[in-house]
Amino acid sequence: MSTTSNSMTFNIRIWRQKNAQTPGKLVEYKLDGISPDMSFLEMLDQLNERLYAKGEEPVAFDHDCREGICGMCSLNVNGIPHGPDSQVTICQTHMRIFKDGQTITIEPWRSTAFPVIKDCVVNRSAFDRIIQAGGFVSVNTGGTPDANALPISKEIADLAMDAAACIGCGACVAACKNSSALLFVSAKASQLNLLPQGKAEKDRRVLKMVETMDAEGFGACTNTNSCEAVCPKGIPVTFIAQLNRDYAWAMLKGAAAEPKATVGGA
Amino acid sequence: MPLIKFLRSTVGLKIIMGLTGAALFAFTVIHMVGNLQIFLGQEALNNYAQMLHASDEVIWGFRLGLGAVAALHILCAVVLTIRNRAARGKESYAEYAAPGASLASRTMAVSGVIVAAFIIFHLLHFTTQTIDPSFKELTEIHKGAERHDVYAMVIKGFSVTWVSVFYIISVALVSFHLSHGIASCFRSMGLTNPAYREVQEWFGLAFAIIIFVGMAAVPAAVLLGLVKL
Ligand code: HEM
Ligand code: SF4
Ligand code: FES
Numbered sequence: 420m421s422t423t424s425n426s427m428t429f430n431i432r433i434w435r436q437k438n439a440q441t442p443g444k445l446v447e448y449k450l451d452g453i454s455p456d457m458s459f460l461e462m463l464d465q466l467n468e469r470l471y472a473k474g475e476e477p478v479a480f481d482h483d484c485r486e487g488i489c490g491m492c493s494l495n496v497n498g499i500p501h502g503p504d505s506q507v508t509i510c511q512t513h514m515r516i517f518k519d520g521q522t523i524t525i526e527p528w529r530s531t532a533f534p535v536i537k538d539c540v541v542n543r544s545a546f547d548r549i550i551q552a553g554g555f556v557s558v559n560t561g562g563t564p565d566a567n568a569l570p571i572s573k574e575i576a577d578l579a580m581d582a583a584a585c586i587g588c589g590a591c592v593a594a595c596k597n598s599s600a601l602l603f604v605s606a607k608a609s610q611l612n613l614l615p616q617g618k619a620e621k622d623r624r625v626l627k628m629v630e631t632m633d634a635e636g637f638g639a640c641t642n643t644n645s646c647e648a649v650c651p652k653g654i655p656v657t658f659i660a661q662l663n664r665d666y667a668w669a670m671l672k673g674a675a676a677e678p679k680a681t682v683g684g685a
Numbered sequence: 686m687p688l689i690k691f692l693r694s695t696v697g698l699k700i701i702m703g704l705t706g707a708a709l710f711a712f713t714v715i716h717m718v719g720n721l722q723i724f725l726g727q728e729a730l731n732n733y734a735q736m737l738h739a740s741d742e743v744i745w746g747f748r749l750g751l752g753a754v755a756a757l758h759i760l761c762a763v764v765l766t767i768r769n770r771a772a773r774g775k776e777s778y779a780e781y782a783a784p785g786a787s788l789a790s791r792t793m794a795v796s797g798v799i800v801a802a803f804i805i806f807h808l809l810h811f812t813t814q815t816i817d818p819s820f821k822e823l824t825e826i827h828k829g830a831e832r833h834d835v836y837a838m839v840i841k842g843f844s845v846t847w848v849s850v851f852y853i854i855s856v857a858l859v860s861f862h863l864s865h866g867i868a869s870c871f872r873s874m875g876l877t878n879p880a881y882r883e884v885q886e887w888f889g890l891a892f893a894i895i896i897f898v899g900m901a902a903v904p905a906a907v908l909l910g911l912v913k914l
Contacts, residue, residue: 529777530773530774639768643786644787670687
């Protein structure tokens with residue numbers, strides 16, 4: 420990998436915004452000496468080093484693991500959340516998939532529920548509040564149960580694992596024309612609803628998570644499939660249908676979102 | 686109250702969109718089959734029309750029910766479209782590729798509004814006969830009794846070129862709306878799982894095409910002189 424023989428140049432158009440109160444704008448930077456083997460975030464590190472050397476403020480962007488598992492990286496690249504590579508986070512995207520000399524437009528996730536904090540960093544704590552509302556199982560303390568005490572079929576275990584692959588990045592919201600969070604919510608509800616450990620709180624979970632999702636200001640699902648197309652973990656939209664079904668059942672049963680206090684306490 | 690919560694939630698409203706959309710789709714298919722009887726001749730079509738109008742209670746029950754379904758569909762569409770716009774926010778993307786989304790899925794509100802305008806025209810044209818009141822005078826004698834000649838009315842209506850062209854474009858839009866709507870309503874109603882998804886998508890596309898062909902056939906046949914008085 421030699422940067423001299425094999426280096427690429429890009430015209431980077433990236434969103435700069437001082438803070439939530441100040442309006443932002445796209446700013447263009449010419450960036451040369453980029454290796455095709457660099458990851459997208461390493462390319463941004465290069466940009467930041469050069470800005471730093473010039474005494475300018477580096478571009479803020481979210482990242483942590485840089486290996487596609489934490490869900491922190493969140494960039495809209497050329498109109499597509501996580502960029503043009505499919506089923507890959509932007510941190511795992513390499514510069515070789517871009518053309519030398521190309522203009523690359525980089526924007527933060529756009530959604531009322533995800534306000535911009537600075538540059539390309541958005542506040543995704545709305546997702547945390549949805550998880551707090553129902554994305555858990557209430558487990559009593561005590562001895563560890565035997566792993567084989569609860570029989571779970573291979574099909575159900577696999578399906579629950581598919582749902583559990585969601586890393587909570589929010590690309591689904593960013594891609595959706597309605598900023599709907601249903602792919603995320605349906606994955607996070609289904610990973611528990613499908614399993615015996617999660618079944619006990621299923622109705623309540625679904626009602627609470629949908630209620631919180633609406634209160635956070637996410638939109639409705641028009642079934643456009645944009646979420647599925649950008650999801651780095653390939654979560655399928657069939658989980659959304661499953662959530663709709665679970666929600667309808669909970670409603671038909673007249674299930675309550677809050678557990679009722681029982682006589683004698685519980 | 687669960688019902689109030691249901692009606693307030695985006696998921697609940699989408700379930701209603703799905704149910705009402707499915708009902709409108711089913712009506713559209715029945716309507717198409719009814720229309721196609723024009724190819725069986727004057728006697729067949731007029732018998733069918735007379736049968737539909739046999740009882741005031743039945744036809745008015747049906748009209749009111751269908752009207753309520755359509756009103757609910759439109760009401761949910763308006764409420765959800767407003768909420769969806771608000772959810773997207775003031776700042777829009779400089780570049781937005783709408784990955785994975787078909788044109789029909791992104792323009793349901795637009796195609797829906799145009800379809801609504803067409804439905805109003807259609808009712809004023811053939812149901813209330815306000816657009817051309819001379820339709821009311823088209824009658825025939827059948828088994829010694831006078832009855833409305835629907836066959837003659839359809840041919841007279843579609844002999845006007847712009848009317849036929851307008852109908853053909855409009856049913857193309859209905860079909861466009863349904864090309865996304867049919868598969869979508871299964872999902873909104875929670876009736877999709879990995880095993881059925883693909884079948885439902887093919888079913889939706891197939892019926893969107895069938896509806897276009899079946900609905901456009903009548904004005905096209907009149908224009909081409911294939912059915913005449
Ligand atoms: C009368 C005016 C109409 C309007 C304004 C309208 C509007 C809409 C909108 C905006 C959606 C998408 C909702 C969303 O964002 O997810 C939709 C879905 C749908 N529409 Fe309509 N529509 C109309 C008429 C019709 C008619 C005549 C039919 C049937 C022939 C129909 C069948 C459907 C179906 C099956 C769906 C899918 C439901 C779903 O996504 O769950 N619509 N409509
Ligand atoms: S469903 Fe996919 S796109 Fe949405 S938050 Fe989870 S991993 Fe990200
Ligand atoms: S930085 Fe962790 S997934 Fe991209």
